[in-house]
Amino acid sequence: MTSVFPKPESRPSALAHVAGDVLLMADTAAIFGLSEADARRLRHALQTGDTAARAELARLRLDTPMQARPPRVTVHPVRALALTVSQTCNLACGYCYAAGGSFGGADTRMNWDVAKRAIDQLIVGTVPGGGVKIAFMGGEPMVVRDLIRKSVAYANERGAARAVQVGYSLTTNGTLITPEDAAFFARHRFAVTVSLDGGREVNDRLRPDKAGKGSFDRVAHRIASLLKQRERVQLSARVTVTPLNLDVRRVVEDIGALGFTSVGVAPMISSPTGKGALVGEDFAMLLDAMKACGDAWFDAVSGGGDHAFANLATVLGELHRGQPRSHGCGAARDYLAVDADGAYSACHRFVKDPLGAMGTLESGPDDEARGAFLDARTVERQSPCQTCWARRLCGGGCHQEVLHAGRPACDFVRGWLDYGLRTYKRMQVARPDWFDAHS
Amino acid sequence: MSVEAKPTGPKQMNLAPAPDPRGNPAYPEPVLGNPVSTLMESGVGNCFPGLEFDVRQLDVRFFPGLVFEFLGVTPAGPDGTQGARLVYSDPAGDPIIADHFTADGPQWITDLKKQFAGPEGSALGDGTWYLHFVEQDGKRIMMYDYALYQNAAGLTPYEGETVWWIIRLIEPDKPLTIALTQRAADGSPSGVPVVLTGRRRQFLNDEGMIDPVYHPGELTSSMCSPWTHDFRDCACHYWASNHPDVVLGEVDDPQQQLDNRTDENDAAQAVTFIDWMRRRHEPLKDVSAQTTLPKARPDRYDPYEINLHWQQLDFVLQGQEAEATPPVPQMLKLIKYETLEKMVADLSEKLAGMELTLAMEYLYAYFSLREPDEVTAEEETKWPGLREDLHAARQLILSVALSEMTHLRWVNQTLWLIHKAYPRLGPYKPCLTAAKTISEPDPATPDIEKTRDRRLCRATQVVLQGFVDVERPDGPLDTEYVNLVGLLRESKEPFPEGLYQLAVRIDSDGMQHYQKFRDVMRFLAPYAEQEALYLRPIKEGNATSPEVKPALDQIRTALDGLAEAYAIEAELGDMPKANAKIKEARDAMHRLNDIALGLARKNIGVPFFAVFE
Numbered sequence A: 001m002t003s004v005f006p007k008p009e010s011r012p013s014a015l016a017h018v019a020g021d022v023l024l025m026a027d028t029a030a031i032f033g034l035s036e037a038d039a040r041r042l043r044h045a046l047q048t049g050d051t052a053a054r055a056e057l058a059r060l061r062l063d064t065p066m067q068a069r070p071p072r073v074t075v076h077p078v079r080a081l082a083l084t085v086s087q088t089c090n091l092a093c094g095y096c097y098a099a100g101g102s103f104g105g106a107d108t109r110m111n112w113d114v115a116k117r118a119i120d121q122l123i124v125g126t127v128p129g130g131g132v133k134i135a136f137m138g139g140e141p142m143v144v145r146d147l148i149r150k151s152v153a154y155a156n157e158r159g160a161a162r163a164v165q166v167g168y169s170l171t172t173n174g175t176l177i178t179p180e181d182a183a184f185f186a187r188h189r190f191a192v193t194v195s196l197d198g199g200r201e202v203n204d205r206l207r208p209d210k211a212g213k214g215s216f217d218r219v220a221h222r223i224a225s226l227l228k229q230r231e232r233v234q235l236s237a238r239v240t241v242t243p244l245n246l247d248v249r250r251v252v253e254d255i256g257a258l259g260f261t262s263v264g265v266a267p268m269i270s271s272p273t274g275k276g277a278l279v280g281e282d283f284a285m286l287l288d289a290m291k292a293c294g295d296a297w298f299d300a301v302s303g304g305g306d307h308a309f310a311n312l313a314t315v316l317g318e319l320h321r322g323q324p325r326s327h328g329c330g331a332a333r334d335y336l337a338v339d340a341d342g343a344y345s346a347c348h349r350f351v352k353d354p355l356g357a358m359g360t361l362e363s364g365p366d367d368e369a370r371g372a373f374l375d376a377r378t379v380e381r382q383s384p385c386q387t388c389w390a391r392r393l394c395g396g397g398c399h400q401e402v403l404h405a406g407r408p409a410c411d412f413v414r415g416w417l418d419y420g421l422r423t424y425k426r427m428q429v430a431r432p433d434w435f436d437a438h439s
Numbered sequence B: 001m002s003v004e005a006k007p008t009g010p011k012q013m014n015l016a017p018a019p020d021p022r023g024n025p026a027y028p029e030p031v032l033g034n035p036v037s038t039l040m041e042s043g044v045g046n047c048f049p050g051l052e053f054d055v056r057q058l059d060v061r062f063f064p065g066l067v068f069e070f071l072g073v074t075p076a077g078p079d080g081t082q083g084a085r086l087v088y089s090d091p092a093g094d095p096i097i098a099d100h101f102t103a104d105g106p107q108w109i110t111d112l113k114k115q116f117a118g119p120e121g122s123a124l125g126d127g128t129w130y131l132h133f134v135e136q137d138g139k140r141i142m143m144y145d146y147a148l149y150q151n152a153a154g155l156t157p158y159e160g161e162t163v164w165w166i167i168r169l170i171e172p173d174k175p176l177t178i179a180l181t182q183r184a185a186d187g188s189p190s191g192v193p194v195v196l197t198g199r200r201r202q203f204l205n206d207e208g209m210i211d212p213v214y215h216p217g218e219l220t221s222s223m224c225s226p227w228t229h230d231f232r233d234c235a236c237h238y239w240a241s242n243h244p245d246v247v248l249g250e251v252d253d254p255q256q257q258l259d260n261r262t263d264e265n266d267a268a269q270a271v272t273f274i275d276w277m278r279r280r281h282e283p284l285k286d287v288s289a290q291t292t293l294p295k296a297r298p299d300r301y302d303p304y305e306i307n308l309h310w311q312q313l314d315f316v317l318q319g320q321e322a323e324a325t326p327p328v329p330q331m332l333k334l335i336k337y338e339t340l341e342k343m344v345a346d347l348s349e350k351l352a353g354m355e356l357t358l359a360m361e362y363l364y365a366y367f368s369l370r371e372p373d374e375v376t377a378e379e380e381t382k383w384p385g386l387r388e389d390l391h392a393a394r395q396l397i398l399s400v401a402l403s404e405m406t407h408l409r410w411v412n413q414t415l416w417l418i419h420k421a422y423p424r425l426g427p428y429k430p431c432l433t434a435a436k437t438i439s440e441p442d443p444a445t446p447d448i449e450k451t452r453d454r455r456l457c458r459a460t461q462v463v464l465q466g467f468v469d470v471e472r473p474d475g476p477l478d479t480e481y482v483n484l485v486g487l488l489r490e491s492k493e494p495f496p497e498g499l500y501q502l503a504v505r506i507d508s509d510g511m512q513h514y515q516k517f518r519d520v521m522r523f524l525a526p527y528a529e530q531e532a533l534y535l536r537p538i539k540e541g542n543a544t545s546p547e548v549k550p551a552l553d554q555i556r557t558a559l560d561g562l563a564e565a566y567a568i569e570a571e572l573g574d575m576p577k578a579n580a581k582i583k584e585a586r587d588a589m590h591r592l593n594d595i596a597l598g599l600a601r602k603n604i605g606v607p608f609f610a611v612f613e
Helices: A036-048 A050-059 A099-103 A112-124 A141-161 A179-187 A200-206 A216-222 A224-228 A248-256 A282-302 A310-321 A367-377 A399-405 A410-430 B095-100 B107-117 B119-124 B160-168 B293-299 B303-312 B340-368 B377-382 B386-421 B461-471 B476-490 B499-527 B549-570 B575-601 B608-612
Strands: A016-019 A022-025 A031-033 A080-084 A131-137 A165-172 A191-195 A234-241 A263-267 A335-338 A343-345 A357-360 B066-071 B083-089 B130-136 B139-142 B144-149 B152-157 B175-183 B189-199 B246-248 B273-275 B315-317 B320-322 B437-440 B450-453
Touching: A016 A036, A016 A410, A022 A036, A022 A410, A031 A410, A036 A050, A080 A112, A112 A131, A112 A141, A131 A141, A141 A165, A141 A179, A141 B095, A179 A224, A179 B095, A200 A216, A216 A224, A234 A248, A248 A263, A248 A282, A263 A282, A263 A310, A282 A310, A282 A410, A310 A410, A357 A367, B066 B160, B083 B119, B083 B160, B095 B107, B107 B119, B107 B189, B119 B189, B130 B160, B130 B189, B246 B320, B340 B386, B340 B437, B340 B461, B340 B476, B340 B575, B340 B608, B377 B386, B386 B499, B386 B549, B437 B461, B437 B476, B461 B476, B461 B499, B476 B499, B549 B575, B549 B608
Parallel strands: A080 A131, A080 A335, A131 A165, A165 A191, A191 A234, A234 A263
Antiparallel strands: A016 A022, A022 A031, A335 A343, A343 A357, B066 B083, B083 B130, B130 B139, B130 B175, B144 B152, B175 B189, B246 B273, B315 B320, B437 B450
């Protein structure tokens, strides 16, 4: 689905956006409450174009900044590193970006030498007193449990010697977690993300093992020990939304019923097999499903209760912080991935992808490549992002998806942010205290 | 371009700040608590090793997975619980076992883990267990005293401290077998012992980090605190945090305080060490700290007074007592070098040479002192203490001379780092020529720099006073370094790493030199009227005489070796060769010491400066 933009002379203004009676300034991410009448006038002015919008904003005594120029990109030391410790997986999800965990190549596991050197480079590159994060990714990382343990022991030791605080996270399909693993994660305060696609029926269709058998029961059984460590393990579930599990509310609540207090969903946009990706009208259905789930979240939370739907909590927190961004994420900027062969890439999704190659362990992270990548990927240089009011909230989207599948979901993103802005106002009225804890 | 609502405009709801012009803000992360890299030697407030923590606490976890406590004999006599009692067994909570247990990890850990998972481990989960024996290198030590009573052997457990001594003897990196048993009421072993094989814990890793198994506070948990009355007299010196024995006092009258925190009328006031625990209600402020504990004791708080008055113990900032946050001390008349070239010229033409000249003047003074062994029995009777005073004075003067030699190296190092960083200054050349003149302070006209010619003199009181003056804080030498420190600190130039630290080290050494020479003057003052008691009648020897020439040759050898070594180090060249050259220089200095002592006994002084003429 391609967004069709009007010709420049009749183009709506992307200086700001009005959602209900809430105004978002596009470049600064500042949010203002408007009267109903002002909101109506401004919405109309924005539709008319920049000149009218500027006049109306001036009438409201708001500065109207010129659209921001692309920032000068400077490369900072890497602060987070994904170790793709295992390029193999015991499941066979059809849509996997890693194509069965192997990124299209042979099954490989990272050896200790690669992990050790990657950790050395990460910690040596960090100023004493700083902090870094190490993310264990796959494939399924628990296939190489020993390597993870050794890496953590080593990183703690090296980090301690250099006064660098090391935090850990792990993304897993959950089928291999033992109680001993859970205790290990707790001891080292891991953030553990379990991939699940819904309740038993839905999940088993989407996430079969290599023999075609469902994985839900096994995960439910295995994560019990993780749930017991919830005080010390930051536990969340992540759902990949495909046309087969579009009922977001049901998916989130089914997984929540297992004991997860945080469940995030992400639409499948770019799949190496072409299988399972959302297309066309799917996005409109997804938006409706997300809003329905968001309403359930709002009802629960505004009434003082809990709801696991993480996407809305994240959006509200980000809107409240109001940090405009030029990139969709920290990939290549603060974050790199290392694969089993010791090659750096912009993030775990770019493993083995020449578009995101960022050097090797031999020569260290390629800062020139990082700079060039970030410079080319800033939202201010993206088309059609410059004519979109949501550009500084979305940052231009996932680099890997954009480079491989373009931007088929922009209307969905705008629709979701519009809903987020309206809900932000409602939350400010219903539970202003919620933001103290979530921003 | 901030988006602030004007008074009548709509209200901003979120926290969006003004945009960051850099686009990619770096978010610094705060460090909470002590940095994880805090080392044992991080606390340097006192010279008692073990003051920062109780080393016995390391040994309670000497065997991975187990935690012991060392119990002594109760006042009522042995009750059968003395020795090393197992507090608990927690292999899962021990990172050695929990984290290093990997398929390709050390075999002994895998084996030990199996033992904990097997019958041995489950036995320890129940009942009270004591250390029975330890065995290493085929030697087994049982934790009992054997006694024969009426043809029966009785086993009395050693008390905790004895067991601890035995455990201290166990070596890491070697197989270790231990056994634990339960006990009968009289302390004799009962039941089947549990035997475990493993290794003693490495308390520090290769980086010097304490093993992470120790929880925060664990290593200090057995120590006393200031508000407990044994803070003063605690025999084991195991205070929870270090406290200074001696401190520098505050200047009484702020009006009289100079920029360097000394007193206008009495430069010694803030540089006299006083007893930190002195009774505050007595006028002991200006009284020098006593040199021994018994002498100091009467003027210190009683053990019970500490309970009442510990709040009166002053805060100590940079070694000086402080009632309030002191103003940031102003830098002494900071002379800003106009250019880098001027700074380098000052360092190479003036400072390096001055350090070398001073080192030689101090050495000459050192050799002019009699050796303690030369004190006759008759002198000893008349002048008890002369021998010790000579010993101390020689020691102190030599230590300052050596320190100046170290400074000479540091000044050279500073120079080669700067030359390396700024190629426009040309190549670095070692600066190893003694300065012809020394800057001399003149209190009457402090702003006008005066100089005197270099000279070799015996350690008379007048000469020692000259040494005190040249080393005094805010004296000519100190001022040079203060300027260097100030420049390095305030400059926006990206000077090479480590330079600032070097300059600070040299500068802070100066304070010690000053204090040491004051002490030497004090030791030798009683003999001032009879110089022959402590001074040799030495005179500068003839540089060309066959007796003296070998001494000068050694100095030349040393300086040549240093010049070569510095040149190599500056270029980061053949370091083994540089080290060999340094060693040559050092050996030459040792030979010089022997030769110069021999000459001194013949009342001949080494004419050090002849080397440069």
